[in-house]
Amino acid sequence: MSVPLLKLNHVSKSFAGVDALSDVSLEVSPGEVLCLLGDNGAGKSTLIKVLSGVHKPTRGSVEVEGRPVVFDSPKDAGDLGIATVHQYGGTFPLMSVARCFFVGKEPTRGVWPFQYFDKKTAAEITVREMQKLGITRVTDGDRLVGSLSGGERQSLAIARAVYFGAKVLILDEPTSALGVKQATHVLRLIMQARAHGLAVVFVTHNVTHAMAVGDQFAVLIHGRMADDFRKGERTREQITDLMAGGEAMADLEAELAGLTGSGNS
Amino acid sequence: MTAHAPHSARRTPSRSAAQPAAAPAPEGPAPQASRRSASSFLRRPETGALMGTVTVFIFFAIFGGAQFLTTGGVASWLNIAAELAIIALPVALLMVAGAFDLSVGSVVAGSSVTLAVVSGTYGMPIIVGILAALAVGAITGFVNGFIVVRTSVHSFIVTLATQFALAGLTLGLARVLTGSTSVSLSPDPFWKSAFGTLINGQFEVAIFWAIGIALVVAWVLQMTKFGNWIFATGGDNLSARAAGIPVAKVKISLFVASGLGAALVGIIQTMLYNGAQTGTGQSFVFNSIVAVVVGGVLLTGGYGSVIGVMLGCLTFAIVNQGIYYTGWNSDWAALILGILLLAAVLMNNTFRKLALSSGAPKTTTRKGH
Incomplete structure (x- = not known):
């Protein structure tokens, strides 16, 4: 088996002496979906924050492609290809889809001080990338994000992460706010990302959704790994x-x- | 958004091509083009602001009589709108980024008095006084921004504090240095014409400053990367930070811009009236917020446009001045402004909802929130 893209070695995280995570070890490889299961308050969000560079582990280490790393900010994690998509897509309801897609990575033209945000290119790429993920309803980059459905917003965020070269996609409860049909669409996106060779960390408390797409599973209870198994073992x-x-x-x-x-x- | 029309027109063929039967067109396929332009006009965020401006203009054109429409009448509200816009435009940027600036009133007074003291009382060259006045604005803005970013105390409180502190400082220093609350200055013709002259004896040169600043601000907000960062910072601070946007720098630079805008008005007023008063400019604090909100900027950030803010300033100025031409007691102007503010906010909310529902057959947007 190849070197895992992302690996946690005995990671603990405590806040003011209280352990939110203790001794968690995980790994996820390219083309694999790791489902992180746990009830509310099990430590899933803390774990995501460690993976995405928001928190530094109190003990233990994080490895990316076999090399130990320390993230000082989410940007550091992003630079190494770790993209986190939050429940509502981490998007801006009152911005256009093109603006949102390129937020922080705007394509520009011209020379400063006349350098400008190339919205035409941004709109074309956004629409094209969303169409690739099966969102055919968005044909105009000026559409406001707020007018998209929850599933479409997830698609926008996933399309964005993939376009900017994410190798690891961390999805925080992407299906929990969605109806059945849209959740199915998001699960299909996860399978597409997996097929493209991305490592996906799918965080959920929905066992059905997890079992539909997961290769590996980890169950968190009170910040500890309660179980750890592969598809079909439970x-x-x-x-x-x-x-x-x-x-x-x-x-x-x-x-x-x-x-x-x-x-x- | 001039690029919008050709853009969508060009897209129409690919739209129908790329749209198989699966996703039904929201509006009937045939009259789509024309209905789209009409409905997209209704969905523009500035539409509410434009309706407000047109309404008050017609109202005062009818009740204000012929005087309201003479050049003198027009100049009276354009002058008010221009000075207000110079402050309201950067304040609007800041509000789009999710912060308030209530210190603009004291910055107007502080910079105005600084210019008069430096170049009037102490007789330094005017340019030194101008730079000192701008420095007052920039420093106040930086202090506001720095405290807001570092302490995460709400900008409303931080700038309210600097508003009071700077007002006291201005008054205290003016008395210590000049022994008076009113400082005179006789600017030479060049500087007078650049900042404080009346064109044709009626139109303040501030009108050109306002137009110039509006163009720059519109460019920054709509056409640059920084503009996108402003929207993102106000739209969702955490997501913006996660996307790698330096939100602290964005906010601090916008506070500085807001201070500079207010300082420019301070300079303009000093040049115009050949002197400064320590109590000047305080009305800008709330007037700028009224203009910005009437102009469709979302109080909670993430949304707004320059055209809207300009229309908001015009609406404010028309009501503010129009009342004199009606012959009614000017006490009623504040009542009209209050009602207008409420009406504008309600109308803007409606238009924003329309914009968010654009073209979607049925949205589940807010589900789960």
Whole structure:
């Protein structure tokens, strides 16, 4: 197996002495989807912030393509090809899709002080890249981001990350705010990114979505790795049980069965 | 946005080609072109501001009588609008980036008094006084920006504090240095004509300053990389930072720009009135916010346009001056402005919602928020 693109070695992160993460080891390789599962408050967001350069680990180390790295800012992580897409796409509702796509990386023309933001090129590239991801409804770079659906915004953010050369795509709960159809679209995007050889870290609490696309799984509970397995090694029930804290879930099961039919939506 | 029309026209064929049956066109396919332009006009953020300006203009043209429309009448509100615009344009940029500047009033007074003291009381060359006045604006802006960025105390409070502090400093120093709250200055003709002359005896040269600044600000906001950073900073500070935008530098430089705008008005007023008063300019604090918000800039940042702000300044000035031509008591001007501000904000919200729903058959935009 190739050198993992991104690797965490025994990473811990504590805030004011309280451990938000303890001794977490993970790795993800090109063309693989790592699903990071955990209930709210399990430490998923802290882990994402460590991966994306917002926080530095208190103990342990981060490796990118086999080399140990220390990120001083999200920009450092971005420069090494680690792109994070947040729940709402990290986008700007009142900006045009072209402006948003190129935010911080605007293509320019001309010589200073007459250098200008080449919005025409920006619009063309944005529309083209979004079409590649199956968003055919956006044909005008001047469309406001706020007029896109949640799934389209995720697509915009993913298209942006891929276009700017991301090697690792960290997706923070990309499907949780979406309806079934749009969530399916985002899952398809994850598979596309995987097929292009990107390493994808898919953070979710939705076991169904995780099982649909994941190659590797890691379950976080109270900041610790509770389980770590490959595709096909666990059943959905086992994962759900683990996430919800095992026996507590079993007690609830009977009660929930009468109300919802099964443990998940 | 002059590039918009040819741009979308050119795209129309590829639009229909790239759009198979899967995604139904939001509006019927046939009249799309014409309906698109009409509806995109309605969706422009400036539309509300334009309607406001036209409404008050017609209102005062009717009730203000012939006097309102004479050159003298037009000059009276253009002058007000111009001075206001010089302050409101950078204040608008700052608001688009998500911050307030309430210190502009004291910067006008402080820079005005500085110019008069340096070049009047102490007899230094006018250019030294001008540079000192601009320095007052730039330093105040930098202090505002630095504190806001470093402490993350809201800019509303920080600039309110500098507004008071600088007003006190101006008054105190003026009394210590000149023994008076009013300092006179007799500028030589060159500087007088550059900043404080009346063209045709009626139109302030500030009108040209305002137009020039509007062009520069429009270029920066719409056409440059920095403009995109301004929108992003105000749209979502965290995402902007994650995208590698130096949000602290963006904010500090905009605070400095806002200080410089106010200082320029201070210089203009000193030249125009041949002297400075320590109490001058305080009305700009809220008037600039009224103009900017009436002009469609989103109070919470991330949205706004130069055309809108210019229209906001015109609307403000027309109401402010128009009332005198009606023969009514001028006390009513503030009432009209208050109502107008509220109406403008409500109207702008409506137009913004329209813009956000542009062309989408059915959006699930806000779902999950």
